[in-house]
Amino acid sequence: MKRFFTILICKLLRFVGGLLGKGSSLPGQVALKLCPDILSRVELPEYIIAVTGSNGKTSTVEMIAHILQKNGKTVAWNREGSNQIEGVTTLVLSSATLGGKVRSDVLLIESDERFARYTFRYIKPTHYVITNLYRDQLTRNGHPEWVYDAIADSIHDGTRLILNADDPLVSRFGAGKEDVIWFGADRLSSDTDTLESAYNDGAYCPVCKAPMTYSSYHYNHIGHFACTKCGYKRHDTDYAITAVDLDRGVMEIDGKYRISLALKSLYNIYNILAAYTVARVVGVDGEKIAAEMGDYVLKNGRVITFTLGKRKGTLLTSKHENSISYDQSLRVARDYKEGCDVLIIVDAVSRKYFTSDVSWLWDIDFDMLDSPNVGEIVLAGKYVNDLAARFDYTGIPKDRIKLFADIPEAVDHLENGGERYIYAITCFSDKAKFLARVKEDQ
Amino acid sequence: MKLLHLYHDIMNLYGDYANVLAMQRILQNSGETVEVDKLSLGCEARLDQYDFIFIGSGTERNQKVVLEDIRRFRDDLKRCMDGGKVMLFTGNSFELLGKTVTDADGRVYDGLGLFGFTSEEQNKTRMTADAVFGCGFLDSELVGFVNKCSRCRGIEEPLFEVKLGLGNCDNDKGEGVRAENLFGTHLTGPVLMKNPHFLIYLASLILNRAPSEDGMEFVKAGFEVTLSELKKRMEKENN
Numbered sequence: 001m002k003r004f005f006t007i008l009i010c011k012l013l014r015f016v017g018g019l020l021g022k023g024s025s026l027p028g029q030v031a032l033k034l035c036p037d038i039l040s041r042v043e044l045p046e047y048i049i050a051v052t053g054s055n056g057k058t059s060t061v062e063m064i065a066h067i068l069q070k071n072g073k074t075v076a077w078n079r080e081g082s083n084q085i086e087g088v089t090t091l092v093l094s095s096a097t098l099g100g101k102v103r104s105d106v107l108l109i110e111s112d113e114r115f116a117r118y119t120f121r122y123i124k125p126t127h128y129v130i131t132n133l134y135r136d137q138l139t140r141n142g143h144p145e146w147v148y149d150a151i152a153d154s155i156h157d158g159t160r161l162i163l164n165a166d167d168p169l170v171s172r173f174g175a176g177k178e179d180v181i182w183f184g185a186d187r188l189s190s191d192t193d194t195l196e197s198a199y200n201d202g203a204y205c206p207v208c209k210a211p212m213t214y215s216s217y218h219y220n221h222i223g224h225f226a227c228t229k230c231g232y233k234r235h236d237t238d239y240a241i242t243a244v245d246l247d248r249g250v251m252e253i254d255g256k257y258r259i260s261l262a263l264k265s266l267y268n269i270y271n272i273l274a275a276y277t278v279a280r281v282v283g284v285d286g287e288k289i290a291a292e293m294g295d296y297v298l299k300n301g302r303v304i305t306f307t308l309g310k311r312k313g314t315l316l317t318s319k320h321e322n323s324i325s326y327d328q329s330l331r332v333a334r335d336y337k338e339g340c341d342v343l344i345i346v347d348a349v350s351r352k353y354f355t356s357d358v359s360w361l362w363d364i365d366f367d368m369l370d371s372p373n374v375g376e377i378v379l380a381g382k383y384v385n386d387l388a389a390r391f392d393y394t395g396i397p398k399d400r401i402k403l404f405a406d407i408p409e410a411v412d413h414l415e416n417g418g419e420r421y422i423y424a425i426t427c428f429s430d431k432a433k434f435l436a437r438v439k440e441d442q
Numbered sequence: 443m444k445l446l447h448l449y450h451d452i453m454n455l456y457g458d459y460a461n462v463l464a465m466q467r468i469l470q471n472s473g474e475t476v477e478v479d480k481l482s483l484g485c486e487a488r489l490d491q492y493d494f495i496f497i498g499s500g501t502e503r504n505q506k507v508v509l510e511d512i513r514r515f516r517d518d519l520k521r522c523m524d525g526g527k528v529m530l531f532t533g534n535s536f537e538l539l540g541k542t543v544t545d546a547d548g549r550v551y552d553g554l555g556l557f558g559f560t561s562e563e564q565n566k567t568r569m570t571a572d573a574v575f576g577c578g579f580l581d582s583e584l585v586g587f588v589n590k591c592s593r594c595r596g597i598e599e600p601l602f603e604v605k606l607g608l609g610n611c612d613n614d615k616g617e618g619v620r621a622e623n624l625f626g627t628h629l630t631g632p633v634l635m636k637n638p639h640f641l642i643y644l645a646s647l648i649l650n651r652a653p654s655e656d657g658m659e660f661v662k663a664g665f666e667v668t669l670s671e672l673k674k675r676m677e678k679e680n681n
Contacts, residue, residue, distance in 0.1 A: 135455075138589060142568040143455050145501040146591070149565060199459070203451045209507045211483075356572050356671045357587040358664075359631025362457025382671075385664035389635065392660060393463055 003042075003100050006035040010093040024082040028089030039122030042092060043101040045076075047282055048123060050109045052116050052151060053131030053170070054144070055325055056271045057083070058300050060131060061110040063275035067292045068106055071284045077108035084115045092123065106282065113147050114140075116154035127181075127281060128155065129162040129274055132222070133169045134324045135201070135363060139355045144169055144201065162277055164270070165235045166222045169206045174235060183277040184234070185241040190266070191216045191223065198323065198365045207232045219266050219331070220324050239277040241269055246335065257290035262297045264335075267328045272296075304431075306424075306438040309415040313340075313422030315434065320349050320427040323363035330364070333423040334371040340421040342374055343414060343434070345407060347381030351429035358386040367394045375420055378402045380410035381430060411437040443474045443648070446492040449500070449508050450480040453535050456589065458498025460632035461530060464661075465494055468645045472653040483511045489518040492527070493648050499533020499630045502545065502563055502591065509538055509551055516554045523556060528623045528647050532633055534590060536619060536626025537561040546591070557619055559596035559610075567591070573607030573629060574672045575617055584637045585668045586629035594619075594628075601627055606676050623647055638662050 013027035031038055051061050065075045076095035078087055088109055096102045111119055113133075130151065133144040141147050148169055155161065161177060164170045165184035174180040195202070195217055202221030205212050210229030217223040226233035243252040249261040251269045253276055261268060272293050279289045297303075302317040316329040333342050349355050361383075369377055377400055379387040384405050391401055404410035411434065414422060424434055447462045462478060469476045481487050489495060500508065512519075519539075522529060537543050540553040546565035553561075568591055575584045583605060593611035600609075600616025608628070609617045618627035625644070627633065634641040638661045645653035 138456060139570050139587060140568070142570070142589060142591065143501050145503055146568060199454055199457075200451055204504070204507075209503065354572070354675060355587070356585070356668045356675075357631070358668075359457040359460075359587060359636075362460040362632050362635070382667060383664070385660045385667060389660040389664055392657075393460070393467075 002035050006031050006038050007093050014094045024090045025086040028086035031089050042096050045102050045107050047106040048125045049127045050111050050125035051129040052111045052113045054134040054136040056131045057110045059271045059298050060274045064278045067279045067289050070292045074104040075106045075108050076104040078110050083110045083112040085119045088119050114150045120154045124156050125159050128159045130170050132167045136322045139357050165237050168202055168225045172206050182235045182237045183239045183273050184237040185218050187216045188244050198363050205232055241273050257286050259290050259293045260295050262295045263303050265328050265332050305441040308438045315424040318425050321360045326364040329425045330368040334368045336373050340423050341376040343378045343424040345381045345426035345430045346383040348429040358383050361390045370396045378410050380404045380407050407433045443469055443476050443493040445478045446495045447480045448497045449482050451482050452504045453498045453500035455499045456631035458532055461634040462496050464634040464641050468653050471656045489522050495529040497531050497535040505534050523624045526622045528644055531626040533630040559594050561592045561594045563592040571607040574605040575602035576605055577602045580639050582639050586633055588628045589630045590628050
């Protein structure tokens with residue numbers, strides 16, 4: 001009876017919350033109060049797929065859901081991105097019958113990397129995707145090894161790991177396990193022999209701390225690594241990106257599936273590969289996955305094209321306090337051969353909590369914008385001085401940089417400043433301030 | 443002049459390297475020719491030939507690796523400290539200088555013993571906070587961020603007074619450690635870039651004269667914005 005009432009109340013709260021436009025964590029929170037072990041009292045589907053990692057969780061989960069649904073599977077997933085235990089509880093209970101059975105073929109859970117250990121105490125995933133571990137929100141997360149330890153606590157026997165073979169820290173989760181499913185990229189034409197990053201998180205082996213070498217870097221410290229001492233090295237892959245041409249916007253998976261890219265970034269191809277891998281594991285044919293992923297435009301609002309007066313542009317939502325996320329966006333601007341201007345806004349560091357810390361600006365490789373493809377660089381927001389100080393230590397000529405503490409003034413300046421394409425790079429916390437001044441393309 | 447960024451690739455977690463850039467720039471603007479050496483595990487180094495030595499923050503595991511490596515510099519560091527060399531240790535690198543570091547599993551590592559304090563880590567809660575610190579030798583407060591998992595006990599002469607943020611342990615109002623011109627603080631990242639007055643102070647100790655303040659407009663303005671944000675925060679917390 002307790003289960004029945006808890007599920008009922010969760011569903012009612014979810015319904016009312018939906019009408020009021022409230023978030024999806026409160027119903028789960030109440031349910032957990034009423035019945036702390038409610039998650040272990042529900043009957044779960046054959047596939048319980050969890051996705052965690054620093055970057056790409058939401059996009060990967062969205063693409064997995066899309067592919068599976070298009071191929072006839074029913075999927076329960078946390079599309080609002082409420083990824084702590086309360087949000088996951090809401091997801092599970094609102095997908096369940098009052099008798100306590102989740103009706104879908106697949107339960108797909110995006111999980112916050114620090115809270116996975118609580119969530120998966122009650123729900124053991126059948127498959128667990130770990131995308132990457134980067135410097136991300138360090139003001140809360142500490143550092144990548146701290147997060148590694150938190151995730152390690154959430155991995156239980158009987159769960160099959162699906163790991164990014166190109167991330168040295170993530171790969172360590174697979175040590176000593178026989179049944180890991182590995183995904184990664186072969187040597188790509190866009191690879192470099194030397195590190196391109198403001199810092200090197202692949203300098204030392206995560207296992208024995210001896211120096212590591214790379215035969216190829218995909219981006220930052222993601223690539224083909226090998227320890228010089230203990231033998232730890234990149235694992236061979238089960239599913240791989242075999243080629244990519246970002247200029248033409250095409251990737252190839254497993255040597256035969258060509259997918260055209262709506263978003264021409266390395267990030268995006270890894271998210272697609274992770275989604276492909278999961279769909280293959282669930283039994284979808286590769287050809288069908290490729291068909292669904294071709295020109296797929298993410299619906300989570302992270303990439304938005306816009307019009308500003310006579311100018312066109314794209315907002316690349318990046319994450320403050322996450323240098324690799326910024327590096328990826330900067331790379332898109334750097335490689336835009338038609339030429340572009342770039343707007344960077346740092347106004348509120350986070351939308352969820354207060355911090356005035358901008359140390360992460362020093363981890364971003366802004367020198368990438370010292371490219372013939374990039375014209376004017378407009379820096380804006382409350383922390384414009386910190387941005388300016390950071391750019392002062394790049395090789396970018398000062399006369400190409402414009403500073404505005406006021407975001408509307410920065411946008412006005414761009415509106416009246418030429419006709420080049422605009423890449424706007426900022427975070428969830430600041431993007432609305434920008435979007436309020438432009439016309440979003442439908 | 444010669445600057446040393448020691449363990450530059452393994453103790454560099456929050457943009458700490460920018461401290462060396464800031465020092466290099468201010469000394470150059472003051473008319474000095476500046477050379478920067480970046481050294482790490484196993485490298486030979488003669489510490490006495492440098493005018494400024496910096497070590498940044500690292501993961502707990504990396505700090506233990508460095509602790510083993512840095513032992514060979516113990517006596518050199520002691521001489522540098524006693525001789526008044528300007529040195530800055532940010533984040534958990536200053537824990538290396540104490541008597542012991544105890545990890546979350548209870549394993550005790552000997553520190554360099556330049557100070558008598560002890561550090562104790564735990565792995566349950568990451569202790570993070572924006573910080574406003576006061577100190578006697580500067581006109582204005584310092585701003586920054588603390589990101590740690592340890593408590594340091596037994597520091598009798600702390601470097602800073604905590605106005606917002608975290609002290610050496612629990613409710614301790616003292617933060618960091620100082621002896622002669624050695625400065626250790628759990629502030630992480632580009633402390634000197636974020637606090638131009640602290641940079642000017644350290645540079646004046648190195649130069650024995652007032653350094654040039656040319657080209658510091660952005661960092662000075664950035665400091666004022668952050669200080670005002672944090673003061674608003676303090677008022678909010680006090681109400």
